[in-house]
Amino acid sequence: MSYPPVINRPEKLTSVETPKKDALGRPIRVACVTCHSLRPDAPLPQSAGELREFHEGLRFTHGTLTCASCHVPGRVDQLSMADGRTIEMLDVIELCSQCHGQKRRAFDRGAHGGMMGYWDSSRGPKLRHNCVDCHDPHTPAFAGGQPVLRPNDRGLRQGGGH
Amino acid sequence: MDPKRRVTLKVLGATLGAGAFARALAPIWDWGKEQSLDEFLQKHYQELSKADLEQILRRLEAKTEKEYGKKVSIRDVRPQEGVEFGYALNLSVCIGCRRCAEACHIENNHDRSTNNSYIRVLEMKQGSLDLEHGNADYDHAVPAEGKFYLPVQCQQCDNAPCVDVCPVQATWKESDGIVVVDYNWCIGCRYCEAACPYHARRFNWKKPEIPADEVNPDQAYLSNRIRPQGVVEKCTFCLHRTREGKLPACLEACPTGARVFGNLLDPDSDIRWVLENKRVFILKEELGTRPRFFYFFDG
DSSP: OOOOOEEOOOGGGTEEEEEEEOTTSOEEEEEHHHHHTTSOOOOOOSSGGGOOGGGTTOOOOBTBOOHHHHEETTEEEEEEOTTSOEEEGGGHHHHHHTTOHHHHHHHHTTSSSOEEEBSOTTTOOEEEOOHHHHSBTTBOSOOOBOOOOOOOOGGGSTTOOO | OOHHHHHHHHHHHHHHHHHHHHHHHHHHHHHHHHSOHHHHHOOOGGGOOHHHHHHHHHHHHHHHHHHHSOOOEEEOOOOOTTOOEEEEEETTTOOOOOHHHHHHHHHTTOOTTTTOOSOEEEEEETTOOOGGGOBSOOOSSBSOTTEEEEEEOOOOOSSOHHHHHOTTOOEEEOTTSOEEEOTTTOOOOOHHHHHOTTOOOEEOSSOOOOOGGGOOOEEETTTTSOOOTTOEEOOOTTHHHHTTTBOOHHHHHOTTOOEEEEETTOTTSHHHHHHHHSOOBOTTGGGOOOOSEEEEOOO
């Protein structure tokens, strides 16, 4: 028996979080199609600055790509591949892999993207992150931050050593 | 000198002498209070029968519950047949956030007040690999310009200097490559700490303090059970997890996916792919320690 890796399929690809909470305290999510199925299809904007309502304020720094490089007008649950095919939004990894092939190869061999769960596939699956769990596709550079757990050990203090 | 004065001086001298003697012996008496006869007579881990070990594990569980107010389970987890562990770390993506060190701190029941961890993340100047100039005490937003980050933990050397110098064989290398310590056999001489070229061993200067609700109850004899005062401890590649097929805590916590872990004997493992496809290197190769921990850069 061998457990195949399980790749996360994040909810944020097909729905947005609202400030309302359900009975268990979890934020209520609204599917993208809730709005998009009721409205006439608008053409994709030329730049992120033109976006309004839910999408207002979206920052875009992902090379020279445009909205239409990945999105399909009128199909919020689909993505557009370079060869013109469309794929399910949840299969976003395939879209990213078109350009980031080296990262994809490393990802497939566990050398990119991290994981949780089991190294031993006979005992349990590897739980893999999705590209978009760590990288916002619109601003994909991984942001740093303040480090945690500063050592509190006299010998390590700069200038206080021997 | 009149006889009365002589007697007084003798009595005074004897009292002081007896007092000093009692003071000198105090550590032994106090130690006796801390340690039961069973503990004092306990044999080396490798010489324990299954029944002995069972009894010891239950005794340690009871002791932990009494001292830390938390019910814990302490297991004896043995190496798996056909498994030798290897670990690799991608320095191109490590951002020095120290989440690995934090995960270790929590998983391995480290003393809270010292922020102890088996992982020390060194902030290094780009272009240098001189460990002695790495700074583990940085406290600014990461990654900083012109720096790279080098997390260092036990390298699980095949030719381990720490094992060679132990005068009582309280530390040894197991068949899956993990160097372990029998905390109940260690005499706390710290020779191993001095011998390790990677500064990977830690000494328990005081009894670890951990609030009851923060104690990780999933423990093993050779890894993350709460160590007594006065013994040396080290990274065990989380053997209580990894010997049961799980990934080490530091790997799961890494937000950049810099860490790769697996079975060196399995040609399809992630670790083997890295060793075969990336230009890996080891730290202080010139010392001949033959680590099981590898580093690489992308590209």
